[in-house]
Amino acid sequence: MFATFKIALRALRRNVLRSFLTMLGIIVGISAVIVGVSMGTGAKAEVDKRIASMGQNLITVRSGNMQRGGVRGGFGMNANLTMEDFDAIRREVAGVSGISPEARTQAQVVAGAQNSSVQISGVSPEYLAVRSWNLKAGDNFTDADVRNAGKVCILGATTAKTLFGENVDPVGQTIRIKNGPFTVVGWLEAKGSGSFGQDQDDIILVPYTSVMKRLSGDTKFRTLYVQADSPDSIPDVKLQMEELLRQRHQIAEGKDDDFMVTTQQETSEFFNANNRIMTILIGFFAGISLVVGGIGIMNIMLVSVTERTREIGIRLAVGARGRDVLRQFLTEAVLLSVVGGALGIATGYWLAPLLTKFAQFPTLISNTSVIMAFTVSAFIGIVFGFFPALKAANLDPIDALRYE
C-alpha cells in the first residue's frame, strides 16, 4: 500500500503544473463549499445570537393575528390584551418564571438642551430578567413604582448617549417625557442590533402603568413577554396560555385566535428559512463545480493512462495483475482529489474571514463541513478515477508493450 502511494506521488510530481491545474477544479469546488456553508452557518449563528439576546426561554404573546376573516392584520395591530389577561397568565399558567407586559409609545424626550424622539416601553420590573437586560448602573424600578405609576425610568445605552453624552452615568438625572419629569434610576448595558437590524439600545423603560396613565392613555397591551422556567416547559406554557386566552377572549371552537403566541424557536426558524435556502443554493453551485473538477481529474487520468501505456505494459509483463494497475491509477486520482480537497479547505479557511472583514458577512466554518468536504473530495477521486484506472487495468500487455 505504501509502495503504491509512493509510485502515485512520484507520478504526480513528475508533472507538477499539470497536477496543480487538475486539482484547481477541486480546490475551487471545495473552497466554495467551505465558504458557502460557512456563510449559512455564520448567518444562522448570528440570528441565533440575536434571538438569544432577546431573552432566554422567551415566549411572546401578541394581540391580533396575521389573518382574521380574510383581512390581513399585522402582529399587535389592535391592542386587545387586557390587564386581566396579564394577571390571569401570572396566576394560572404553570412553568412561568417571569412575565411583563409592554405598553409602547413614541415620545419626545428632553434632557437639558438635548431632545430626541424615543420609543418608550412600559413594562413590569420582571422585564429586565425576561428580556436578558443587564444594568450598567443604578437600579430597577419596583412594584411600588408600578402601583403608583411612578415617574421613574431606565435608559438604554444609545438613548443615554444621545441625551447625556458618551460614558456619562445618567442615574439620578431628570428627563422630561412629554413634558413630564421622570427620574433616571437605571442605565442599561448595550445589546447591539436586534434580529431586524434595529438598534435595541435606543429605548426608555418605564413602569407600564406610567405609560398607560401618563403618556399614551392606552388601557390594553399589544404584547406580553413571558419567560418559561426551562426550555423543556416552553411548549407546555405556550399551550396553556393559548387555552387560557381563548377562554378569556371567548373564542368559539374552530374560530381563529385574536392573539398570537410565538416561541423563540419559531422566530429562529422564520429567520433561518432564508439562510437555509441560501445555503442550499450555494451548495448546489459548489456541487456543480466539484463535478466539473472531477471531470477534469478523469480527463487528465485518461491522458495519463494513454501516455503511460508502455509503462503499464512493462508492469503487466513483469507480473502486475490488472487490479495492481487499477489500484495504482485509482490511488493517483484519489491523491489528486484529496490534496486538492485539502488545499480547497485551506483556501476556504483563508477566504471566509476575508468575506467577514470586507463584506461584513458573518461566517463560521464548522468541523462538519470540513470533514464532509474532505470525504466528498476523496469520493470524487474514486468515482472519476475509476473509469481511467479500469481502462489501464484492462490493457492487453502485448499491445501495451508495443505502444509507441
Add this chain to the structure above:
Amino acid sequence: MSVPVIQLEDFRKTYTSGEVQVHAVRGVNLTIQPGEFVAIMGASGSGKSTMMNTLGCLDRPSSGRFLLDGVNVGELNRDELADLRNRKIGFVFQGFNLLSRTTAVENVELPMLYTRPAPPAREQRERAMKALELVGLGQRFDHTPSQLSGGQQQRVAIARGLVNQPKLLLADEPTGNLDSRTSIEIMGIFQQLNDQGMTVAMVTHELDIARYCRRVVVMRDGLIRSDESVQDRLLATAELARLDAEQKAVQLH
C-alpha cells in the same frame, strides 16, 4: 528426467483480423529442457513473435498444449498468467523497456513489487543489488536509464529479469538496438548465466548472434523448419579478446 521448462504440443495460434483468419503458428512441437540456451530465428511473419508472446505467457494458445515448468498455461486466467510471469519468467526486450526517471535498482525491484507475498523492502533492495552486480552494474545502481548507455540499460533489464530467480529468461531481439561490440558483451552475460544453469530462450534474426546459443530453432510460415544444436559455437569472452587485439592493431586504443 526433470520437468521440461517449455513443452509445446501441436501449438497453434489463430488471429482474426477483420473477416480474415490469420494462422500465425500452425502446429509446433517444441521442448526446452532446463539449462538449454535456444535461439528462435525467422523472418518477420514467420510466427516467431507469436511464439515469443506465448512462451512469455502474455498470450494463450488457440489450440494445442503449452506447459511451462509443468503448468498448463492454457487453463490459466489473466491473474494466474500474471503470477506465472512474475515467478517463472524473466523478460528482456529489444527496446530495454525500463521505467524512465526511475533508478536502475528500482527498475530491478519492479517485479518483486508484484510478487505475492511481496518480500520486505530491505530484501528487495538486497536482491536487486545482487542482480545488478551479477550483470556488472553494481556501481551504477542509482543511475536513471537516461544516464546509462544502451548496453548498460540492457544489463539493467537482464538484472530485472533475473531478480525473481525465474525458470526461463526470455529475450526478444536483445541486441537489436546495440552496436556489435556491446551485443557481444550482452551475449557474454547470457552465456555466463547459462553456464550457471539458467535456461535462456531468445528470438533473433541475426545469425552471428544465434551462434552464441547452444541450439537454434528456425521458423517459417508458422512452422518449425529446422531445430539443430550449434556446431561452431562462439564464446563471447574469446570474441571480445579477438576484437580488442584487432583494435589494438589499428591503434584504436
